[in-house]
Amino acid sequence: MPKKLVALIILLVGFAGLMSGTLFKVAEPVQAVVFQFGDPRRVIQEPGLNWKIPFIQDIQYFDKRILNLDPQPAELPLADQKRIIVDSYARYKITDPLKFFQTVQGSERAFNDAFGRILNRSVRDAIAKVGMVDLLSQKRVEVMSEIVNSVSKEAPDYGVTIVDVRIGRADLPAQISENVFDRMRTDRVQEANKLRAEGDEIKQRIEAEAEREKTVILAEARRTSNILRGQGDAQRNVVLGEAYGKDPEFFRFYRSMEAYREALGEGTSMVLSPDSEFFSYFGMRK
Structure with a gap:
């Protein structure tokens, strides 16, 4: 191979290497800061190809997407001196990568530690002004607004913008939870006993009534029955009296038949004289 061709190939390879070290790409979800010997020179936030001085300048990339800040839950006091465990979190975007780098040296972990303390402090200051009932009412919106405003004031110092802040969970400490549960259970037992006693009283009143x-x-039924029975007996006596007056012999015969029916039941044994008046209608008398 001719020496000129070899030299040309070497020159082309060197040029290609030089160009690859000169050009760099900034993708859509990231932004970049160009450093020269550790000193920031440019901030690139638009996607595309860019150039740098090879071997002298280097690039550090920062995410442009919404990121999560989720510090450790903290035990905080309320206005009524009760304590709760609050688990808060935030969503943020890096809008000034240079400020972000200068503040936390570009480390998201360092930012999470530093800004997590700010978030917990803002939550503590807001929570300390309200009680547990307020956190479960419409006043919770005011509390969250105060927290967001407080955190947002600190955000520009770190080169970020706060997108959202939320309290994911607010729990009582274990010992307090047990005390509250015991008190609630005692209250419910007392209320149940009270309702049971009131129910028994109502039951007894209803039963007595x-x-x-x-x-x-x-x-009233007995009185009415006696009246009707008396009226019936009187009516019967009137009817019987009238019947007796019309045909005394038939009346005596009817009364005798009733006496036979009552006296001569099934398996009845009687010892009477054949000429007894009782058998006058049996034809046994001579």
């Missing part, structure tokens, strides 16, 4: 009404109804 029912027994009184029963006695009144039975007494």
